[in-house]
Amino acid sequence: MKEKITREEVRHVADLARLDLNPDEEVQMTQQLNAILDYMEKLNEVDTSQVEPTTHAVERANVFREDVVGPSLQRDSALANAPQTDGVHFVVPKVI
Amino acid sequence: MQFETVIGLEVHAQLLTKTKIFCSCSTEFGAPPNTHTCPVCLGMPGVLPVLNRTVVEYAMKMALATHCRILPRCRFARKNYFYPDLPKGYQISQYELPLGVDGWLEIETEEGTRRIGITRIHMEEDAGKLVHDETQPVSYVDFNRTGVPLIEIVSEPDMRSPEEAAAYLRTLRDILRYLEICDGNMEEGSFRCDANISLRPVGSSEFGTKTELKNMNSFRNVQRALEFEVRRQRALLEKGQAIVQETRLWDAGRGVTVSMRGKEEAHDYRYFPDPDLVPVEIDEAWVEQVRSSLPxxxxxxxxxxxxxxxxxxxxxxxxxxxxxxxxxxxxxxxxxxxxxxxxxxxxxxxxxxxxxxxxxxxxxxxxxxxxxxxxxxxxxxxxxxxxxxxxxxxxxxxxxxxxxxxxxxGLEQVTDEGAIEAVVREVLAENPKEVESFRQGKEKLLGFFVGQVMKKTRGKANPKLVNEMLLKALKG
Incomplete structure (x- = not known):
């Protein structure tokens, strides 16, 4: 059967997701993703020609909040889970 | 060979709402770092963003003011990429269904009025602010700006010179300020501009290879960066070399654009509709309500x-x-x-x-x-x-x-004819030679006499009266 996703594509997606896969994992992921995509093929057996595409399970639109300021987090709480801080900022490896 | 310049601009305008686009944190500028954040704008797991109604209305105002068609149904999409100023790993933006499309505005150029097309206007969230350490290999992140509402206004590639691009930007900013939805401050970053620019032989209808310019934080810099890029691209094309499609950063200090290598392969954003946000439906009644509120x-x-x-x-x-x-x-x-x-x-x-x-x-x-x-x-x-x-x-x-x-x-003008006449007599008596010349036809000397009278009255004599009385005395 023709592969739905190639090893090259797996490597590209892994790279975009910042995942570091070794060659064995690349093979394994390619197999697993192809198996999943094959399984999803089953859905194509359903006739959807009369169904509008949707991105939601519920048919709702226009859920809004009013433009009123509410409380923010204390800075200590905001920074609590950061791997590194200077007490004021989140500190990260330098990026340019 | 003669080249034609083709420019399109992408403008990001920060909206003057009180709160962020998807949470109730304040958007106030200048607060201490990381004091305007919450689980929603920090991208904590399990939170639910809810759209600020005022953002939609402000975006509609701009769309209507620039003659865009407002889509009856628009929605938000996730733009996926990694950068430390983006806590969720994606930016909530709009993609295939933006708020408004197909607009235009008119700019004044030396050749007259020109219409510039607007491809689309969409809503999105701003990212945080990064400060790079001067000595250590670290950067500091402030998430106060994360989630501040933006509209992105994308023009058609309709501008033909850096001057036109600057005129378009000014016109756009004027409209935003008239609408009171953005303060339009380029230096503070509430009004930002990226430019796409390419050259093509005059008469050609195909586009040349473009570059994208970033990091221009004033109207003057936008124009200077575009002017530099026109020269750079023309020099390459004249030597028969190809333009590399890339992003280039404007270096205002050196007055050049510099290639931003390495970021190119990252342009794979894998947009998909954001499942956390429901679509926005805008009916005719809402459009008319906003239209009637336009100044x-x-x-x-x-x-x-x-x-x-x-x-x-x-x-x-x-x-x-x-x-x-x-x-x-x-x-x-x-x-x-x-x-x-x-x-x-x-x-x-x-x-x-x-x-x-x-x-x-x-x-x-x-x-x-x-x-x-x-x-x-x-x-x-x-x-x-x-x-x-x-x-x-x-x-x-x-x-x-x-x-x-x-x-x-005591600057009141002297309009007393007697007083002026006295000064006129004085001036004529002191300058007999000039009076003689004048009477022999050198009438240009009138200016000299006026000057003398004004000098004596410290500029306070009524000039019309001075003229009249001088002529009377000289000719009479």
């Missing part, structure tokens, strides 16, 4: 100024460049109903002082009522036009009223 926009105001005040098109354009300046003009005309005189004074004396001071009209030390009073004094011949100019300078420097300055300094 008079620059174009309409400009036309009205020509019609109502009988001003030249040039004056109307200058005066309506900002809403505050237009308001200033109308307030002054209300108190001194000679529109052209008011316009002249604003465009020359007032704007010269403001420019020298780098002040905005909002901070002008001469209120419109003071300017009107000065013009009245001049109109009633209490002071001459020349004196009025020096009084204006003093009004600008001290904030005092025209009357107060004229009285304190």
């Amino acid at each position: 008079e926009l620059p174009d309409a105001k400009r036309e009205r100024f020509v019609r109502q005040y009988d001003l030249p098109a040039y004056d109307a354009r200058v005066l309506t460049a900002s809403k505050d300046l237009a308001d200033y003009f109308e307030a002054a005309v209300a108190a001194f109903p000679q529109p052209k005189t008011v316009s002249n004074w604003i465009m020359s004396e007032l704007m010269r002082e403001l420019k020298r001071d780098e002040r905005e009209i909002e901070d002008c030390p001469v209120p419109p009522a003071h300017l009107a009073e000065l013009l009245q004094l001049m109109d009633r011949n209490v002071i001459s036009g020349k004196i009025a100019k020096s009084v204006f300078k003093e009004m600008y420097e001290t904030g005092a009223s025209a009357k107060a300055i004229v009285e304190a300094k």
Whole structure:
């Protein structure tokens, strides 16, 4: 059967997701993703020609909040889970 | 070979809402770092963003003001990429269904009015702010700006020169400011611009390879960066070399654009509809409600100024460049109903002082009522036009009223014919040679006599009377 996703594509997606896969994992992921995509093929057996595409399970639109300021987090709480801080900022490896 | 420049601009405008686009954190500028954040804008797991209604209405205002068609149904999409200023690993933006499409605006160029197309206007969230350490290999992240609402305004590739691009940007900013939805401050980053630019042989209908320019934080820098890029691309093309499609950063200090290598492969954003946010449906009634709330926009105001005040098109354009300046003009005309005189004074004396001071009209030390009073004094011949100019300078420097300055300094014009006649006699008696020349036909000397009389009266003599009486004495 023709592969739905190639090893090259797996490597590209892994790279975009910042995942570091070794060659064995690349093979394994390619197999697993192809198996999943094959399984999803089953859905194509359903006739959807009369169904509008949707991105939601519920048919709702226009859920809004009013433009009123509410409380923010204390800075200590905001920074609590950061791997590194200077007490004021989140500190990260330098990026340019 | 002759080349034609093709420019399209992407503008990000920060909206002046009180709260962020998907949470109730404040958008106030200048707060201590990381004090305006919450689980939603920090991208904590399990939170639910909810759209700020005012963001939609502000975005609709801009879309309507630029003649866009508002889509009956739009939605948000996730734009996926990694950068430390983006806590969720994706930016909530709009992709295939933006808020508005197919608009336009008109810009004034030396060749006349040109229409520039607007491809789309969409809503999205801003990212945080990064500060890089000067010595250590770390960066500091402030997430206060994360989630501040933006609209992105994408133009068609309709501009043909850096000047047109600058004119488009100014027009866009004027409209945003008239609508009071963005303060349009490029230096502070509430109004940002990226530019796509390419060259093609004149007459060609295909586009050349473009580069994208970033990091231009003033109108002047946008224009300078584009001018540099025109020269750079033309030099390459003339040597028969290809343009590399890439992102380039403007370096204002060196006045060059520099390739931003390495970021190219990252342009794979894998957009998909954000499942956390429901679609936005905008019906005709909502569109009309927002349309009816639009203020008079620059174009309409400009036309009205020509019609109502009988001003030249040039004056109307200058005066309506900002809403505050237009308001200033109308307030002054209300108190001194000679529109052209008011316009002249604003465009020359007032704007010269403001420019020298780098002040905005909002901070002008001469209120419109003071300017009107000065013009009245001049109109009633209490002071001459020349004196009025020096009084204006003093009004600008001290904030005092025209009357107060004229009285304190005794600057009232001398209109007493007897007094002027005495000075005229004096001047003629002191300059017999010039009088002789004048009488033999050297009438150009009149200016010399006027100057002498004015000097003796310290500029206070009514120039019209001086002229009349000199001529009478010399010719009579």
